Amino acid sequence: MPRMKKTQKRSREGETSVEPPPSNHPLAKWFHANEDLIFYELRLAGRKEIPPRYLNPTLLDSFNFNHLKEMLSMQGLMNFLQIRDKYYPELTSIAYSTLGIESDSQKPNNFSMVFKLGRNLYRIHCDTLGTIWNLPLQGCLFEGGKIPLEDWGYDKMRAMQLFNLTQNEKSKIPCQTMNDEYRTLLYLVTYVLEPRTSGHGNVVDEDLVLMWAMVNEIKINWPFLILHHMLRIKGKDTSGGIGYLCLWTRIFNYLGIDVSNEFVKHLNVRSEINEATLHHMGRGKEEEAPPMGFRGHPGPSSSSQGEPFMSDLMQVLQSIEYNMDQRFQGIEASQARMETNQQRLDQQIQSLQQEQRKIWRSIRRVEAYTFSEDEDEEQD
Numbered sequence: 001m002p003r004m005k006k007t008q009k010r011s012r013e014g015e016t017s018v019e020p021p022p023s024n025h026p027l028a029k030w031f032h033a034n035e036d037l038i039f040y041e042l043r044l045a046g047r048k049e050i051p052p053r054y055l056n057p058t059l060l061d062s063f064n065f066n067h068l069k070e071m072l073s074m075q076g077l078m079n080f081l082q083i084r085d086k087y088y089p090e091l092t093s094i095a096y097s098t099l100g101i102e103s104d105s106q107k108p109n110n111f112s113m114v115f116k117l118g119r120n121l122y123r124i125h126c127d128t129l130g131t132i133w134n135l136p137l138q139g140c141l142f143e144g145g146k147i148p149l150e151d152w153g154y155d156k157m158r159a160m161q162l163f164n165l166t167q168n169e170k171s172k173i174p175c176q177t178m179n180d181e182y183r184t185l186l187y188l189v190t191y192v193l194e195p196r197t198s199g200h201g202n203v204v205d206e207d208l209v210l211m212w213a214m215v216n217e218i219k220i221n222w223p224f225l226i227l228h229h230m231l232r233i234k235g236k237d238t239s240g241g242i243g244y245l246c247l248w249t250r251i252f253n254y255l256g257i258d259v260s261n262e263f264v265k266h267l268n269v270r271s272e273i274n275e276a277t278l279h280h281m282g283r284g285k286e287e288e289a290p291p292m293g294f295r296g297h298p299g300p301s302s303s304s305q306g307e308p309f310m311s312d313l314m315q316v317l318q319s320i321e322y323n324m325d326q327r328f329q330g331i332e333a334s335q336a337r338m339e340t341n342q343q344r345l346d347q348q349i350q351s352l353q354q355e356q357r358k359i360w361r362s363i364r365r366v367e368a369y370t371f372s373e374d375e376d377e378e379q380d
Contacts, residue, residue: 024355026347030094032119040097043238049089050243052267053191055081056274063278065181071214072188077222079134081192084271087245088252088262090343095248096234101227108141113227113251122255129223132250139219142209143228149209152218156205159212165203173203183281185211187273193222194229197241263343 019034021027031037057078060069072078095115102123103111113124130137140152160166164177175186189207190200213220226244233243246267252259 024351026344026351027094030091030117032116036098036116040094044093044097044234044242047093047238048197048241049245050195050197050241051271052084052087052246053195053271053273054084054246054267055188055192056272057082059184059274059278062275063180065184068181068185071185071217074217075139075214075219075222076136077193080222081188083134083246083250084267085246085249086264086266087249088259088264089242089245091252091259091262092245092248093242095251096230096242099230099234101231109137109221109224111224111227117257122251124251124254126223128254129227132254133223133226133247135222135226137221137223139221140213141221141224142213143225152213152216154209154212156208159208162215163203163208163211165208173208175201175203180278182211184273184278185214187277187281191273193226195241195243197239263339 018032021031021034021037025037027037027040031040057069059065060072069078072081095117098116100114101111102114109126111126113122113126113129115122124132126137129135160173163182164179165173165175166177167173175183178186186203186207187200189210190196193210194206210220212218226247230244233240
């Protein structure tokens with residue numbers, strides 16, 4: 001489908017008015033302004049989705065992750081991490097294209113989520129947002145390093161020591177040396193709290209800050225953080241993934257948006273974070289999981305246990321499983337894109353069929369009119 005030029009109309013008063021999208025466009029009903037449709041087509045259409053994950057809480061008890069359970073409960077995250085809903089990839093991408101945040105400069109903790117679908121502008125206050133997502137609103141307004149971290153007593157080197165991490169020759173921080181409990185915490189951060197498409201095996205600065213805050217019992221305003229991470233997702237180029245899909249489903253349900261004709265996907269068995277997840281990471285051995293160290297000190301690394309041969313073998317198996325997981329994700333993403341393209345093609349065919357029917361009706365009216373004129377001339 002050819003890209004449309006960005007156009008605007010000017011009213012008689014000289015003010016810029018909104019140029020609506022073409023009425024025959026398959027997605028016209030979801031966009032009020034042509035420029036929003038153009039932004040969607042250029043930046044968000046066809047993006048890879050980040051598969052949702054949800055926590056099975058029995059995992060924490062099975063491996064005696066008592067400290068992790070306490071941290072998640074203190075942050076008010078236990079119910080949030082268990083959210084699992086069907087989701088609508090294309091509609092979510094459309095909603096992302098007009099997403100914004102409104103906040104009071106005098107009261108930054110008074111903020112709202114704002115987006116448009118068609119002619120409807122939706123505004124959801126943070127109190128309501130917290131209820132929809134099962135998240136409390138208490139805590140620091142953290143949006144990715146934009147607050148003075150020294151107020152938290154944060155120091156990157158101390159944090160790396162706490163989590164038993166070292167930087168490699170490629171300036172990356174691999175997570176393989178973390179113990180099972182910290183590794184599970186990182187998994188929750190990179191797959192659920194701040195989901196990303198790749199790089200889950202490496203710790204980035206924001207992962208380190210969030211885990212430091214949680215270990216040191218610094219409460220975070222998670223709705224605020226998630227909304228700002230959504231804006232970063234929106235602002236990325238086409239290589240970025242679309243995350244928080246199940247959270248958007250809850251928004252659509254709350255607002256009563258009709259999704260009956262939208263392409264829908266369901267979670268599968270790989271969406272659950274459970275004991276099998278730990279085994280896929282090469283963790284969660286048969287023996288009891290090592291205890292997490294007390295606050296401010298690293299716990300023992302589970303990777304230091306066992307014979308060297310078995311350690312090497314586990315690393316090989318972990319690498320194979322990781323590659324298989326990446327291939328499965330690639331296959332699922334390709335299948336989703338094919339299904340989305342097929343749906344768009346069907347919509348375009350329906351639109352063309354409607355146009356064809358209109359043309360034939362016009363032709364019949366012209367023929368009928370011409371026939372009546374010929375009869376009048378013969379009678380004359």
